[in-house]
Structure formats: C-alpha cells, structure tokens
Amino acid sequence: MKAPVRVAVTGAAGQIGYSLLFRIASGDMLGKDQPVILQLLEITPALEALKGVVMELEDCAFPLVAGITTSDKAEEAFKDADIALLVGARPRGPGMERKDLLEANAAIFSAQGKALNDAASRDVKVLVVGNPANTNSLIAQRNAPDLDPRNFTAMTRLDHNRAIAQLANKTGAHNTEIKNMIIWGNHSATQYPDISKTTVKGEAAPGLVERDWYENDFIPTVQQRGAAIIKARGASSAASAAGSAIDHIRDWVLGTPEGEWTSMAVPSDGSYGIEKGIIYSFPCVCKNGDYEIIQDLEIDEFSREKMKATEQELSEERQAVEHLLP
Numbered sequence: 001m002k003a004p005v006r007v008a009v010t011g012a013a014g015q016i017g018y019s020l021l022f023r024i025a026s027g028d029m030l031g032k033d034q035p036v037i038l039q040l041l042e043i044t045p046a047l048e049a050l051k052g053v054v055m056e057l058e059d060c061a062f063p064l065v066a067g068i069t070t071s072d073k074a075e076e077a078f079k080d081a082d083i084a085l086l087v088g089a090r091p092r093g094p095g096m097e098r099k100d101l102l103e104a105n106a107a108i109f110s111a112q113g114k115a116l117n118d119a120a121s122r123d124v125k126v127l128v129v130g131n132p133a134n135t136n137s138l139i140a141q142r143n144a145p146d147l148d149p150r151n152f153t154a155m156t157r158l159d160h161n162r163a164i165a166q167l168a169n170k171t172g173a174h175n176t177e178i179k180n181m182i183i184w185g186n187h188s189a190t191q192y193p194d195i196s197k198t199t200v201k202g203e204a205a206p207g208l209v210e211r212d213w214y215e216n217d218f219i220p221t222v223q224q225r226g227a228a229i230i231k232a233r234g235a236s237s238a239a240s241a242a243g244s245a246i247d248h249i250r251d252w253v254l255g256t257p258e259g260e261w262t263s264m265a266v267p268s269d270g271s272y273g274i275e276k277g278i279i280y281s282f283p284c285v286c287k288n289g290d291y292e293i294i295q296d297l298e299i300d301e302f303s304r305e306k307m308k309a310t311e312q313e314l315s316e317e318r319q320a321v322e323h324l325l326p
C-alpha cells in the first residue's frame, strides 16, 4: 500500500465540500490505490456541521481513508498537506461591492497563504476554488514566500467542462470526443471559452458550428452558466464544481491524457503577452506532477481582444488588493 497523501480542504462543511470530500475519499482524485488523510478546515460556527459530515464519511467505511482531522485553525489543517483545496470563501453579502468582496477575501487568503507557508509540505499543490478564485490564489501565493509560486492555481476547469458539454450538445458528439478546449483568463463572466483549437471527433470545431452560434450563444452561455444554475436550482453549482476540482488535481498529479491539454488558472509567466504574475487560465499539459503552458498557439484578432479583456479584469483585481499584499 502507498503512503497516505494529506489533502487539506477548506470550507469543508459547505455545499461543494459535501460532494468533494466523498469523491476524494473514494479515490476519484488520486487513484483507487492511493490512501488519503483528510484535513478539514472550517470556521468555528461551522464545526458542528462539519462533525456531521465526518460522521457520514466514517459511515461510508472508505477503504482509502487513512485518517480525518478537523480544525478551525489553518496551521493545523495545513500541517504537512500535500494538496490544499481552498474552497471556503466569504460570499458576497447584501449591498457588498466587488471591492468589499475582494478585501474580505484578501484577509482570509492572506492568513491561509501564511499558514500554508508555515505548515504545509514544501511541494504542496494548491487549488483555489473560493471566489474570486484567481485573485484569492494570487493573495495566498504572495503570502507564502517559501513555497514555489507555480504551485498556486485557481479553478477554471468547471468552465472548461461546461464548454465541452455545450459543444457536445450542439454537435451531437459525446463529451469524450471533444479535445483541446481552452478557457482563457478569469473565472468570471469575462472568461474567454475558445474553440478555435478544439476538435470534435478529430475535426476542427469552428467548421462544425455557425460563427453566430459561437459568438452569441456559446460564449455567453458558458460565461453565464453559474448564474443559470443558481436560477434553476436556487443554489450555486456544487457537485459539478467538486467534480471539476477533482479533475484539476487528478490531471495535475497524474497527468493529462497523451496529446491533450486542459485549462488551469496558473501564474502567468508572460506567455501570450499576458501580464506576468496574475493567475490567468491557460491551456496546460500536465506530466510528472507538473504543468506546462502550451506555447505558440496562433491567436487571431477576435481571440486577442477577448484574452485582453479578461486580463484587464484580473489586472484591476490585482490593483484593488495590491495595498494589502506583502
């Protein structure tokens, strides 16, 4: 049996946590031969609810669960963590401006970045799901100077999967027949779902759909999918978000399928002229537990403009929190 991997999850008593933990525990994320120790973080008032979730985890008698801890202290939850899924965040309250939301989360993610810096494994892989995910990831990263900055990522895999599902519906293909979708930029309504390099059953996607559908239906549908789910379900995406977090970490740790890429929000190294440092979603391949941004894709005028718009938003978010960063 392999040695257990320590997986820290924040916001563990929340909606996403309720799907995510059971899938990690069943081996969907790290493999059916990989034991895990779950290290769960919640705010103090949610510890009682978290106790109930832990009781249910125990009642599943998962063969791969080698231990479960709970805490309301980040240093405890992140102790020696190999993987940290930062799901808990401050939701937007009534009358809260975007700036207030950024600042409230800056406080949370500064503290969690410091705790990761002090307590986690030196190779910890961090995925931020809690919104505004990209900028929260940047804040955590900047507060963790002793960790590899490349190991701080944010989740756009849900957007990626949503885009695949839309294109599969439109073309009558199965989602497994769609390869090399790209989400560029921010996990927000400015994100750019790009099908210019995507194939459907090996054929170039742009030749299979009308341009008008692509620009005026597909792109806004993917961008607004989160809001559509809230409207229909009365609650925000949870199981699909958990599934995408599983996909993001699984690919990062175990590798993307040969010849395919995925979308991950990672620190920009200046690829495609995107401002260095911001956490921007790029097409990435993963191998040997590391990721690489796909280079040298041809970018047309339409794409360039959309990539710039979402870069601009991330740049503004960074400026809004810059004074709070070390």
Ligand code: NAX
Binding pocket: 010, 011, 012, 013, 014, 015, 016, 017, 041, 042, 043, 046, 087, 088, 089, 090, 091, 108, 128, 129, 130, 131, 132, 133, 155, 156, 158, 159, 187, 226, 236, 237, 238, 241
């Ligand atoms: P819930 O409100 O159900 O759960 C959040 C949990 O986090 C709560 O139990 C809360 O007590 C806890 N929490 C809050 N502050 C914390 C802190 N400082 N430390 C530890 N725990 C803390 O929200 P849920 O539906 O689970 O969504 C979680 C986050 O994911 C939200 O920020 C949401 O906006 C974001 N999402 C991000 C997505 C993405 O694609 N990147 C998609 C889904 C989701 O909307």
